Amino acid sequence: MDLNEEQAGGVTVLQVMGRIDSTTAPVLGERLTAMVGAAGARVVVDFSQLDYISSAGFRILLLAAKRADQTTSKLVLCGVSGKVRQLFDLGGFLDLFTIAHTREEGIAAAG
Amino acid sequence: MRKPPGIVYAVDEVPPFGVVVLSALQQVGLMSINLIYIILVMREVGATPELTASVMSISLLVLALGAVLQALPRGPIGSGFLCQPVPTAVYLVPSLIAAKAGGLSLVFGMTVFAGLVEVALSRALFKLRPLFPPEIAGLVVALIGLATGAVAIRTILGVGASIASGPSDAVVAVAALGTMIVLNVWTRGGLRLACVLIGMIVGYGVTALLGGFRHAEWETMVAMHWMTFPHLDYVGWAFDASLVIPFGVAAVAATLKVIGNVTTCQKLNDADWVRADMTSISRGVLADGLTTAVAGAVCTTGVSSATMCVGLASATGVTSRQVAYAVGAVLAVLAFFPQLGVVLSVIPRAVAGSALLFAATFIFVNGLEIMTSRLLDARRTFVIGLSFMCGLAIDFFPGAFAQFPGWVQPVLVSSIVLGPVMALVLNGIFRLGVRKTQKMVVEPTRVDPAAIEAYMETSGAEWGARRDVIDRASFNLSQSVEVIVESCDPQGPLEIEATFDEFNLDLRVSYVGPPLALPERRPTNEEIMESEDGQRRLAGFMLRxxxxxxxxxxxAGRSTILFHFDH
Known part of the structure; x- marks a missing residue:
C-alpha cells in the first residue's frame, strides 16, 4: 500500500494505492486517526487506485469515521468504484460513509 | 432483465404501433440489400426474370416465416429475439458451386442438407459449448462487422462494378449516411428510431434528383403485374456428396453467426448480462436451421440470422420482438407484389452501401465487446489474433489462396468462414494441456498477497473465465487466507485448489486448524470496531x-472451506 497526501484549499486529500489488508491497515489507521484527530479537520480519502480492501481495512475506516465524529471533523471518501465499490456494498458500508464520485466532488463535499 | 440505458424498447416491450411499423420497414429496407445473393445465384443458372421473381417471392415468404420463428419467446424453436434471417454471403459461394455443377435443383437439395446440419448442431450445442466460447462468438460478430463494412465501402465506391462510381454516388452516400448518423446521434424519439429508413429515403430522393435510376429498371417494374402468386413449377432437389463439405462448413459458419447474433441480442437487452444463455442460443440455431431447410425445400437459397439487422436494432434502441412479427407481415405482403420487390432490388448502390456501413459499425463494436468480456491469456490471444488476421488475409489478398488444394477451398471463400473455422481449430488445439484444476500452497509464515492474486488471475486467463467471477474469487481467496492465518493458527501450509468448467468455479481452501466462522448475520458496526473478533466475523460474513x-x-483436525461461483 502506498499513501500520498496533498492539500487542496484547506482540505487534506489522502490517496490510497494498492491493497488494504491486515498488514497495511494499521499504517492507514494511524495516519487517518491523526488526520481526523484535529478538531474541524477536513479529509478526503481517494480510493480510485485501490485494488483490494479486506475486513481489516473496513474496521479502520469505521474507527476513523467515529473519531471524525468526536472531533467534528469531516471525512469523505471518493473514487470508490468497480470491484472496491462491490466490496463496500457487500459489507453494507456504502451508506455509512459520505462517498463522492470524484476527487473534486469529494473536496467540495468536505469543504 | 434490467433494460440498458441505450435501449428504447426492449425485447419484451410492446412499442406504439407507429414505432413498430417504422422499425419493421427500415429492418426490411436493410434486409433487402441481401436479396442480391438470390439474384446472383439465379444469374449463375441463367434464370428468366419471371423465375427470378418467383424465387424472390418464395424467399420473402421464407424470410417472413424465419423472422417469426426466431422471435418466438416460448417453445423449443426460436431465440425470442429480433434476429431475423436474410439471404447470406455464407451460402453464396456453395450455392454458386452447386448451381454450376447441377443447376437449381442441386442448390435447393444441398440447402436442405445445410439446414439439417444446423438443426443437428443446435441439438448438440450444450455439449459443444466449450468449443464455442464467447470470445469466438465475438470474433464471428466482429469479422462479420468488418466484412459487412468492406462490402459497404466496396459498394459505395463501385469496386468491380460494370460502371464505376462517380461524384453523384459520393453525394448520395454522404446524404444518406450523413442523415442516418445525424438522426442517430443528435435526435431522439421517432427520428432516431427511423434514422436508417429516413436516410435510405433521402438517398433514393437524391439519386432520383441526380438522374441515377436507369429507365430499364422502371420499365421492368411497370411491365410486371401488380399482384401475383409465386409458382413452384421449377421445384426439384438433388444431392451431391462432393458438396457436403462446402455446405457443411457454411452451416457451421451460419451456426456461429447465430451464436454471435443471439449473444449480442441478449447483451443488448440486459444491462446485467454476464454470460450467454445457451437455451436461447440453441433454440435460435434450431430456428435458423429449420428456416434454411424450409428454404431449400420450397426451392430458394440458404438464409442466416442477419447481423446487420441486430446492428440496426442496437443503433436505434428498438429490439422489441413485436418488430420481428411486423417484419414477417411486411415481407409476406411484399411476396405477392413483385413490383415492390423490384423497387427493393434496384436500390442505388450508394444507398445500400451507406445503410450497410451504418449497421457494420455497430456490429463490429458489439463483436469487440463480446470478445473482451473474458480474460484472455496467450492461448486465447493467439486463437483470436491469428484467426482474425488469417480471416482478413482472405479479403486483403483474395488471389493468394488460389493454389491451395480444392478440398480446402470452401473454407477460403471469405473472412467470415475462414476466421471462425480457424478459431474453432485453434481453440481445439490450445485447449490441450489446459488444467482444469490449479493448485497452490501458502505457508502461513510467508503469505505473499501478490502471488495469491496472480494465481487467480493466471488461472482465470488460462480458462478464459469471466473477469467479474475471477475478481470475486480473488477477493475470497485473499480475504480467507488473511483471516485464517490471523485467527485460526493453521498448523502447516494452506492448500488451495481452484477447479473450473464453463459453468462453475470452485475454490477450496484447506488447512489444519479450527474452522473459520462464516456468520449469516453481519456484525454491528460497534462489534466490528470494538474487537478483532468482530472484524473476523465481518470477514466471514463477506466471504459467505x-x-x-x-x-x-x-x-480430523482439518478444516476445509469450499466457495462456489456460478459462471
Whole structure:
C-alpha cells in the first residue's frame, strides 16, 4: 500500500494505492486517526487506485469515521468504484460513509 | 432483465404501433440489400426474370416465416429475439458451386442438407459449448462487422462494378449516411428510431434528383403485374456428396453467426448480462436451421440470422420482438407484389452501401465487446489474433489462396468462414494441456498477497473465465487466507485448489486448524470496531455473501472451506 497526501484549499486529500489488508491497515489507521484527530479537520480519502480492501481495512475506516465524529471533523471518501465499490456494498458500508464520485466532488463535499 | 440505458424498447416491450411499423420497414429496407445473393445465384443458372421473381417471392415468404420463428419467446424453436434471417454471403459461394455443377435443383437439395446440419448442431450445442466460447462468438460478430463494412465501402465506391462510381454516388452516400448518423446521434424519439429508413429515403430522393435510376429498371417494374402468386413449377432437389463439405462448413459458419447474433441480442437487452444463455442460443440455431431447410425445400437459397439487422436494432434502441412479427407481415405482403420487390432490388448502390456501413459499425463494436468480456491469456490471444488476421488475409489478398488444394477451398471463400473455422481449430488445439484444476500452497509464515492474486488471475486467463467471477474469487481467496492465518493458527501450509468448467468455479481452501466462522448475520458496526473478533466475523460474513454457495467442513483436525461461483 502506498499513501500520498496533498492539500487542496484547506482540505487534506489522502490517496490510497494498492491493497488494504491486515498488514497495511494499521499504517492507514494511524495516519487517518491523526488526520481526523484535529478538531474541524477536513479529509478526503481517494480510493480510485485501490485494488483490494479486506475486513481489516473496513474496521479502520469505521474507527476513523467515529473519531471524525468526536472531533467534528469531516471525512469523505471518493473514487470508490468497480470491484472496491462491490466490496463496500457487500459489507453494507456504502451508506455509512459520505462517498463522492470524484476527487473534486469529494473536496467540495468536505469543504 | 434490467433494460440498458441505450435501449428504447426492449425485447419484451410492446412499442406504439407507429414505432413498430417504422422499425419493421427500415429492418426490411436493410434486409433487402441481401436479396442480391438470390439474384446472383439465379444469374449463375441463367434464370428468366419471371423465375427470378418467383424465387424472390418464395424467399420473402421464407424470410417472413424465419423472422417469426426466431422471435418466438416460448417453445423449443426460436431465440425470442429480433434476429431475423436474410439471404447470406455464407451460402453464396456453395450455392454458386452447386448451381454450376447441377443447376437449381442441386442448390435447393444441398440447402436442405445445410439446414439439417444446423438443426443437428443446435441439438448438440450444450455439449459443444466449450468449443464455442464467447470470445469466438465475438470474433464471428466482429469479422462479420468488418466484412459487412468492406462490402459497404466496396459498394459505395463501385469496386468491380460494370460502371464505376462517380461524384453523384459520393453525394448520395454522404446524404444518406450523413442523415442516418445525424438522426442517430443528435435526435431522439421517432427520428432516431427511423434514422436508417429516413436516410435510405433521402438517398433514393437524391439519386432520383441526380438522374441515377436507369429507365430499364422502371420499365421492368411497370411491365410486371401488380399482384401475383409465386409458382413452384421449377421445384426439384438433388444431392451431391462432393458438396457436403462446402455446405457443411457454411452451416457451421451460419451456426456461429447465430451464436454471435443471439449473444449480442441478449447483451443488448440486459444491462446485467454476464454470460450467454445457451437455451436461447440453441433454440435460435434450431430456428435458423429449420428456416434454411424450409428454404431449400420450397426451392430458394440458404438464409442466416442477419447481423446487420441486430446492428440496426442496437443503433436505434428498438429490439422489441413485436418488430420481428411486423417484419414477417411486411415481407409476406411484399411476396405477392413483385413490383415492390423490384423497387427493393434496384436500390442505388450508394444507398445500400451507406445503410450497410451504418449497421457494420455497430456490429463490429458489439463483436469487440463480446470478445473482451473474458480474460484472455496467450492461448486465447493467439486463437483470436491469428484467426482474425488469417480471416482478413482472405479479403486483403483474395488471389493468394488460389493454389491451395480444392478440398480446402470452401473454407477460403471469405473472412467470415475462414476466421471462425480457424478459431474453432485453434481453440481445439490450445485447449490441450489446459488444467482444469490449479493448485497452490501458502505457508502461513510467508503469505505473499501478490502471488495469491496472480494465481487467480493466471488461472482465470488460462480458462478464459469471466473477469467479474475471477475478481470475486480473488477477493475470497485473499480475504480467507488473511483471516485464517490471523485467527485460526493453521498448523502447516494452506492448500488451495481452484477447479473450473464453463459453468462453475470452485475454490477450496484447506488447512489444519479450527474452522473459520462464516456468520449469516453481519456484525454491528460497534462489534466490528470494538474487537478483532468482530472484524473476523465481518470477514466471514463477506466471504459467505461474495460466493454463490459456500460449504465448510472440519474433519480430523482439518478444516476445509469450499466457495462456489456460478459462471
Amino acid at each position: 455473501r461474495h460466493a454463490d454457495r459456500i460449504a465448510a467442513t472440519h474433519r
